[in-house]
Amino acid sequence: MDLAPLMDSLYAIPLLGIVFQAIGYMVDVIPSNGSNILNQATPLALAALCGVVCERSGVVNIGIEGTMLISAFTAWVVGIAINPMFGNPVPGEVFGATIPLVICVVAAVAAAIVVSALHAWLSISLRANQIISGTIINIFAFGVTGYLDQLISKSSPASAGSFMAFTPPEALVTLPVVGWIFEMFLYQGPIAMSTIILVVGLQVWLFRSRWGLRTRAVGEHPRAAETVGIDVLRLRFRNVLIGGVFAGLAGAWLTIEATNSFQIGMTAGRGFIALAAMIMGRWTPLGAFGSAILFAVFVQLSQLIKIAPPQGDLGSIMGSVPAQLWDALPYILTIVILAGVVGRSVPPAADGVPYERESAA
Amino acid sequence: MSAATPSGAPRRERGLAYRVWARLAIPLTVTILSALVGAVIILVSELLVTGEPFEWGLALTAYGALLQGALGSPDAIVSTLVNTAPLLFGGLAVAFAFRAGLFNIGVQGQFLLGALGAVLVGVWVADWPPILAIPIATLAAILAGAAWGFIPGFLKAASGAHEVVSTIMLNYIAVALLAALVSGPLKVPGSPSPVTFDVGNAAWPVILGRNGHIGIVLAPLAAVFVWWLLRRTTWGFQVRAVGANPDAARYAGMRTKAITVATMTFSGALGGLAGACVLLGVTHTMTSSFGTTVGFDSIAVALLAASEPLLVIPAALLFGGMRAGAGLMQIKAGIPVELVDVLQAVILLFLVARPVLRRLLRLNTVPDEPATPRATTMVPEVPV
Numbered sequence: 001m002d003l004a005p006l007m008d009s010l011y012a013i014p015l016l017g018i019v020f021q022a023i024g025y026m027v028d029v030i031p032s033n034g035s036n037i038l039n040q041a042t043p044l045a046l047a048a049l050c051g052v053v054c055e056r057s058g059v060v061n062i063g064i065e066g067t068m069l070i071s072a073f074t075a076w077v078v079g080i081a082i083n084p085m086f087g088n089p090v091p092g093e094v095f096g097a098t099i100p101l102v103i104c105v106v107a108a109v110a111a112a113i114v115v116s117a118l119h120a121w122l123s124i125s126l127r128a129n130q131i132i133s134g135t136i137i138n139i140f141a142f143g144v145t146g147y148l149d150q151l152i153s154k155s156s157p158a159s160a161g162s163f164m165a166f167t168p169p170e171a172l173v174t175l176p177v178v179g180w181i182f183e184m185f186l187y188q189g190p191i192a193m194s195t196i197i198l199v200v201g202l203q204v205w206l207f208r209s210r211w212g213l214r215t216r217a218v219g220e221h222p223r224a225a226e227t228v229g230i231d232v233l234r235l236r237f238r239n240v241l242i243g244g245v246f247a248g249l250a251g252a253w254l255t256i257e258a259t260n261s262f263q264i265g266m267t268a269g270r271g272f273i274a275l276a277a278m279i280m281g282r283w284t285p286l287g288a289f290g291s292a293i294l295f296a297v298f299v300q301l302s303q304l305i306k307i308a309p310p311q312g313d314l315g316s317i318m319g320s321v322p323a324q325l326w327d328a329l330p331y332i333l334t335i336v337i338l339a340g341v342v343g344r345s346v347p348p349a350a351d352g353v354p355y356e357r358e359s360a361a
Numbered sequence: 362m363s364a365a366t367p368s369g370a371p372r373r374e375r376g377l378a379y380r381v382w383a384r385l386a387i388p389l390t391v392t393i394l395s396a397l398v399g400a401v402i403i404l405v406s407e408l409l410v411t412g413e414p415f416e417w418g419l420a421l422t423a424y425g426a427l428l429q430g431a432l433g434s435p436d437a438i439v440s441t442l443v444n445t446a447p448l449l450f451g452g453l454a455v456a457f458a459f460r461a462g463l464f465n466i467g468v469q470g471q472f473l474l475g476a477l478g479a480v481l482v483g484v485w486v487a488d489w490p491p492i493l494a495i496p497i498a499t500l501a502a503i504l505a506g507a508a509w510g511f512i513p514g515f516l517k518a519a520s521g522a523h524e525v526v527s528t529i530m531l532n533y534i535a536v537a538l539l540a541a542l543v544s545g546p547l548k549v550p551g552s553p554s555p556v557t558f559d560v561g562n563a564a565w566p567v568i569l570g571r572n573g574h575i576g577i578v579l580a581p582l583a584a585v586f587v588w589w590l591l592r593r594t595t596w597g598f599q600v601r602a603v604g605a606n607p608d609a610a611r612y613a614g615m616r617t618k619a620i621t622v623a624t625m626t627f628s629g630a631l632g633g634l635a636g637a638c639v640l641l642g643v644t645h646t647m648t649s650s651f652g653t654t655v656g657f658d659s660i661a662v663a664l665l666a667a668s669e670p671l672l673v674i675p676a677a678l679l680f681g682g683m684r685a686g687a688g689l690m691q692i693k694a695g696i697p698v699e700l701v702d703v704l705q706a707v708i709l710l711f712l713v714a715r716p717v718l719r720r721l722l723r724l725n726t727v728p729d730e731p732a733t734p735r736a737t738t739m740v741p742e743v744p745v
Contacts, residue, residue: 062525118710128713131464131525132664136709139657143702144402150697151406272529279526322545328537331530335512338522338530 021314026301029308033300034184035165039258041289041296042192043068043267046250047274048281048288049202050243056206056283057239058219059123060352062134064247065271066141067115071251073145075108076262077152079160079255095190096164104160105191105252112248113241115141120240124233127354138271146264162260163189189257191249195289198246202285215239219348222355232355247271269331276334280341283348291337295330302329386722391711396424398707403696423694430689431682437689439570442577443643445681447472447635449580451659452677453587454510454631456668460591461624462604467513467528468632469656470535471506475636477539478505480557480647481547483640487561495641498563502637503630509535510629511622518618524625536652543649555649565642574642581674583634588670600624635659654702658684661705665712680705 030037047064054061061067082100083089089098115137122133168186173179185196206212214235217225222232250270255262273295274288281287306323309315400420407419431441451468458465465471482501486494509531516522544555565574591597602610603620611617635655640647658680665679666672683705687698711718 122710122713126714126716133713135464135466135660136664136706136713139661139702140706140710142657143699143704143706147402147697147699147703148406150699269529269533272526276526276530279523322541324537324541324544327540328534331533331537334530335516335522335527335534338526339516339520 018314018317021310025310025314028310029301029304030297031180031184033304034180035187037293037296037300038184039188039192039296040299041292042195043250043253043258043270044274044277044292044295045195045199045289046191046246046253047271048278048292049198049285050246050250051275051278052202052206052281052283052285052288053215053239053243053246055278055351056219056348057215057236058222058348058350058353058355059120059236059240060130060134061116061119061240061243062131062275063115063119063137063141063271064134064243064274065267065269066134066138067112067119067244067247068251068254068271069141069145069265069267070115071108071112071248072254072266073148073251073262074111075104075252076160076255077148078107079104080152083159083161091161091164095166096162097190098161101161101163101256104256105249108252108256109245109248112251113244116240116244116247120237123354124236124240127356130352130354142265145262149262149264159260160256162255163191163257165189166193189253191253191257195249198249199285199289206285216348219350222350226357233357236355250274273330273334276338279347280337282346295333298333299330302326383724386724387715387718390718390722391708394711395704395708399700399704400424402703403700419694419696423690423696423700426690426693427683427686429693430686432686433689435570437685439573439577441678441682441685442569442573443681444684445677446574446576446580446642447638447653447655448658448662448677448681448684449673450576450583450631450635450638451655452662452666452673453583453670454628454635455659455663456666456670456673457587457591457600457631458624458628459663459668460604461600461620462607463514463517463621463624463628464525465510465513465528465625465628465632466525466660467509467531467629467656468635468659469652470528470532471509471629471632472636472639472656472659473532473535473539473652474509474629475502475506475633476640476647476651477535477542477636478502478633479563479637479640480560481505481542483560483563484547484558486563487559489562491562491566494561494563495565498560498641499565499634499637502633502640504633506633506636507626507630510632511626514622514625514629517625518621532656539647539651540649543647543651547647557647559645560641563641564645565638572643574638576638576642579634580638580677583631584670584674587631591670596620596623632656632659654684657702658705661709664709 047068050064050067051061079100082103086098086100089100092098119130119133119137122128122136123130165187166189168182172186173183175182185193206215214225214230217228218230218232218235226232251267254266259266274292277291277295278288280291280294281289303326305318305326309318403420403423404417407416430437432438451472454468454471455465479498479502483494483498486497489497512531513522513524513527516527517524540555543557547557548555549558565576567574569577589597591601599610599615599620602613602615603617603624607617610620639653639655640651644651662673662676662680666676680701683701687701690696690700691698
């Protein structure tokens with residue numbers, strides 16, 4: 001079936017034609033970039049999961065950005081340090097995984113848990129303002145990774161190595177209509193692929209398990225939760241540490257899955273965009289994942305428009321916008337979504353309020 | 362520091378020495394501990410990373426160079442003051458918003474927009490007499506910064522979008538906008554690298570040493586002005602009331618949303634002034650990579666000063682001095698200037714962990730709890 005004449009006549013309508021062109025462009029590029037989009041959504045989704053686990057129990061974590069940065073740096077540094085110890089192993093069969101890379105991931109998660117413990121201690125135990133605590137973590141992370149990066153790059157380090165994407169069978173990817181979906185989900189590195197499992201797992205855990213019920217109770221009404229015997233402070237502490245696991249994975253993705261290097265400030269606001277994704281996803285793992293995908297679509301579009309702009313009027317309009325401005329697209333979208341959605345998206349009632357035990361009050 | 366004589370202070374009989382100690386113990390301990398942690402970081406990273414022969418004195422060399430670079434000569438002192446001025450404006454911006462319970466993390470963006478406004482108009486009025494050019498360019502910076510502060514304020518008031526996320530996003534948008542303008546319409550035609558024209562007569566006059574521009578006087582004046590605004594005007598009272606308890610302020614008939622917008626706009630204007638301070642005072646032109654650490658240092662300054670406008674002056678001096686001395690530290694001891702970021706964060710960490718320090722030091726009185734607004738949450742302002 002040849003749609004070209006129909007499309008041409010639709011495109012010729014002023015204004016409405018632009019809309020058709022935009023839709024046509026998205027239909028054209030999004031499926032073919034599916035795996036890139038899911039890949040870009042990975043750190044956002046993982047960081048948003050961190051936010052969900054923390055905020056569902058009542059702790060606002062603005063420091064996700066810094067936590068990611070530190071764990072990204074840790075994964076990279078550990079890789080550089082231990083690769084020679086294992087005699088620079090050849091990439092493995094699956095995901096190009098090697099023992100050092102697995103250790104890198106573990107180290108990144110451990111680092112993120114340590115940073116999260118700091119946030120938990122400051123904001124739960126000391127009842128410091130949670131936003132101040134998170135901000136300090138961000139400043140600290142930016143400083144300490146920048147400082148160490150400067151020191152390390154003096155000695156021009158070797159590569160840390162990185163995971164490779166799984167290559168799905170040719171027959172599956174080339175299937176008509178649904179092939180791109182298989183490619184999207186299967187042509188991925190290990191962290192990106194496990195993200196989907198983590199999202200679903202956390203969704204079930206949060207809404208179907210005892211821990212989930214307790215978490216939500218503590219986030220909504222900690223006083224009531226404590227009267228039925230839940231240790232509010234301990235549960236919050238534990239949840240912030242669990243959140244650290246997700247932030248650590250997001251950080252590891254940055255340095256040993258998406259790239260093979262570390263740059264100062266490479267998180268580029270992803271920790272904050274993730275918070276917007278969490279809000280838009282109404283503090284649920286699945287919702288946050290969906291929003292993360294939406295953000296990733298726009299991250300991808302902002303790059304694609306520069307490389308392969310659409311044809312016709314739309315292309316000439318887009319071409320007249322300076323290339324640098326397209327980089328701002330995901331950030332603008334974040335603000336728009338935050339402003340449009342937040343009023344209808346209700347956070348946990350005790351979110352951000354430090355809890356004081358009845359006896360101590 | 363308004364609680365100099367707490368009402369019914371039970372410890373009055375403790376004597377002068379104790380009271381002086383109680384007041385100085387926390388700042389002193391925080392300073393000493395931070396310096397120690399910094400030294401440990403220097404030595405450990407030296408040991409693990411660089412692989413050069415280990416020397417214990419490196420931390421001392423580094424701190425010595427830092428001090429020398431900040432205070433060692435008249436030029437160094439001027440450099441400290443020049444580094445302090447934008448931090449003072451920026452710190453005031455954060456502190457002022459904080460008093461209304463708003464967390465303005467977007468000073469970096471407002472700073473960039475202010476600088477952008479200053480260079481945009483500054484280049485245009487570069488040939489005008491300075492008496493006209495300087496105020497016009499400065500005003501442009503103020504307006505641009507204010508506009509960038511207005512957006513998150515308005516969004517917060519209109520829809521409840523949390524200002525922390527929206528201001529951070531505006532920081533990134535500001536970076537993109539700046540890069541687009543400087544390598545596009547503002548670029549000097551034919552120049553190999555993206556750079557704008559000089560602001561010429563719109564540059565702030567130098568009044569001290571070789572590069573001590575007028576900002577080093579304007580910034581402290583701004584601190585006094587903000588103090589006056591907060592303490593002596595109706596609007597300042599409303600700002601503080603909203604910060605202390607928005608519900609109570611609303612019941613008292615204050616238009617909290619309007620105050621939120623106005624506070625963020627004013628905060629943005631101060632951030633824009635910080636941008637003017639660097640662009641019109643120091644660089645005079647803008648490259649596409651224009652940008653400093655002013656925005657994030659400002660947050661540190663405001664936190665250190667507990668959002669008290671007059672305390673912002675010493676806090677900005679401390680961090681400004683560290684920025685001024687960092688270069689010499691890098692040259693003399695081979696320590697990257699980024700150490701200053703680490704030190705700032707460590708200082709803030711100890712400051713937040715104050716309750717622990719107080720317990721360790723057996724300080725039972727609470728002489729100087731800063732006026733922290735109640736928990737700023739992600740909860741949108743829903744009319745009750």
